[in-house]
Amino acid sequence: xxxxxxxxxxxxxxxxxxxxxxxxxxxxxxxxxxxxxxxxxxxxxxxxxxxxxxxxxxxxxxxxxxxxxxxxxxxxxxxxxxxxxxxxxxxxxxxxxxxxxxxxxxxxxxxxxxxxxxxxxxxxxxxxxxxxxxxxxxxxxxxxxxxxxxxxxxxxxxxxxxxxxxxxxxxxxxxxxxxxxxxxxxxxxxxxxxxxxxxxxxxxxxxxxxxxxxxxxxxxxxxxxxxxxxxxxxxxxxxxxxxxxxxxxxxxxxxxxxxxxxxxxxxxxxxxxxxxxxxxxxxxxxxxxxxxxxxxxxxxxxxxxxxxxxxxxxxxxxxxxxxxxxxxxxxxxxxxxxxxxxxxxxxxxxxxxxxxxxxxxxxxxxxxxxxxxxxxxxxxxxxxxxxxxxxxxxxxxxxxxxxx
Numbered sequence: 471x472x473x474x475x476x477x478x479x480x481x482x483x484x485x486x487x488x489x490x491x492x493x494x495x496x497x498x499x500x501x502x503x504x505x506x507x508x509x510x511x512x513x514x515x516x517x518x519x520x521x522x523x524x525x526x527x528x529x530x531x532x533x534x535x536x537x538x539x540x541x542x543x544x545x546x547x548x549x550x551x552x553x554x555x556x557x558x559x560x561x562x563x564x565x566x567x568x569x570x571x572x573x574x575x576x577x578x579x580x581x582x583x584x585x586x587x588x589x590x591x592x593x594x595x596x597x598x599x600x601x602x603x604x605x606x607x608x609x610x611x612x613x614x615x616x617x618x619x620x621x622x623x624x625x626x627x628x629x630x631x632x633x634x635x636x637x638x639x640x641x642x643x644x645x646x647x648x649x650x651x652x653x654x655x656x657x658x659x660x661x662x663x664x665x666x667x668x669x670x671x672x673x674x675x676x677x678x679x680x681x682x683x684x685x686x687x688x689x690x691x692x693x694x695x696x697x698x699x700x701x702x703x704x705x706x707x708x709x710x711x712x713x714x715x716x717x718x719x720x721x722x723x724x725x726x727x728x729x730x731x732x733x734x735x736x737x738x739x740x741x742x743x744x745x746x747x748x749x750x751x752x753x754x755x756x757x758x759x760x761x762x763x764x765x766x767x768x769x770x771x772x773x774x775x776x777x778x779x780x781x782x783x784x785x786x787x788x789x790x791x792x793x794x795x796x797x798x799x800x801x802x803x804x805x806x807x808x809x810x811x812x813x814x815x816x817x818x819x820x821x822x823x824x825x826x827x828x829x830x831x832x833x834x835x836x837x838x839x840x841x842x843x844x845x846x847x848x849x850x851x852x853x854x855x856x857x858x859x860x861x862x863x864x865x866x867x868x869x870x871x872x873x874x
Contacts, residue, residue, distance in 0.1 A: 499717050506710040513703050513753045520696050522752045524560055528578070528697070529755035537580040537666050539673040541609045544575045544616075546586075547686055548602035549641050553778050554590040556602070561693040567778050568806040570641035572686040576694055583665045586617075592655040593783040599636050599648035600660060605678070606669065612677035613644060616668055620647025624662045627651060631660055641686070641804035644678045656787025685804050701760050704753040 517525060538544060546563060548556060549570040556563040559581055564573050592598040603618040617623055624631040626649075633647040640648065651658040 499714070502710055502714050502717070506707065506714060509703050509707045509710065513700060513707065516696055516700055516703075517752050520562070520693065525697070525700070525752045526755055528561070528693075529752070529758070531578055537582075537669060538577050539606065539670065542673065543607045544577065544580070544669075545572065545605045545607045545613065546575055546602065547572045547605070547643050547646075548588070549600070549643060550588075550590050551597055551599045551636075551638075552591070552593040553780075554588050554600055555778075557587045557589075559584055561691075564689055564692050565778055570643065570686040570804060572688045573691055574688075575691055579691070579693070580666075583663065586662050586664070588660040589657075590650075590660060591657040591781055591784040593779045593785060595655065595785045597636060597638060598650050598655050598785075599634055600650060600658075601640065601643050601646045601648055603643045603646040604664070605644070606672050608677070614672045614675045614677055615645045616672040617662060617664055618643070618646040619649045619660075621645070624649055624660050626658055626660050639799040639804060642800045651787070653787040653789055655785040657781065657784045697760065700753045701757045704757045707753075 546556070547570060548554065548566060549568075550566050551568060553565070553567045555565040558575060558579055561579050563575065564571060586602075586604065588600055588602065590598075590600045601619050604616040605613040606616060607613055619631070620633045622630060629652075631649040631651070634650050636648040649660065
């Protein structure tokens, strides 16, 4: 092979190598851009769901412990029949369905004056009630009560909530009683206020005999989890932005700037288009805020969420027919009942007449006397049809056979 031929052959291989390198780089840039856009969309969705204004207001707060006594934690234990979600100063704490739940509230969510709100609803037409206790926990794990349901400080519909007798077993939440609105079932908003003085007085009280519900599910505060997720996403977005910037070319713009000409580009579907400028601003402020917090306040956990039926299954409220009171069955090792059915009354129901059966610890009452007339007609028609068919088969069976 002549020198000229070898030179041309080498140039061809070099061109192939450059082409391959360019294609690989382009694929890598596309992958980075896809990750960047996905992270941006996740940040935007979380900020929209939990409120950018609330998150930005939270980022302005200082992470000091001036509202809590030294070596103390703020613990909330709550339970509802059937479902409830709780908020502190507008920040979501968590939710529960028939299961006692224990949440540690970080001090950064406390103010000089605080509002604890419980949104509760009934779904199973059996009983309705809510219990909660707010406590200070010292270094030895002992609890001191700050407030609890039944202490006369909770409000519902403009009047004080009163304790209600509950005929089923209850979790042993220290110092708490079952409360609800003025009617049975339905949907209620319970609210109580407390300030720094209440916390200081609680620190001087004697510790409670028990350490709270042993069977309570321990979960982190939900807003705290969202903050953790946003901070993690913002760090990831910054790293991706640096990688994209390093691979940026004069002919290819791979960074999303918060707007596009196409109506469907970077869309959240029916929700709306991305508003990256506003959402990332909140995420950046939260990132800087969490980095300035003490180490013990940055421990964020991500447990599996408890599935609720939701407010679409609320049982319509009903006027109370009895105000009977008695000693409730409180159990430290409380076990929540199994699935009790839907809002139509399947599962755990109570009524009069008929028999009673128990399946998996869930009581159900049935009655044949309450069967609708349409169902009786359907059963009668089915029996008649079966009789005619059976008679035809019997005649065919008894018929004589012919042999040729």
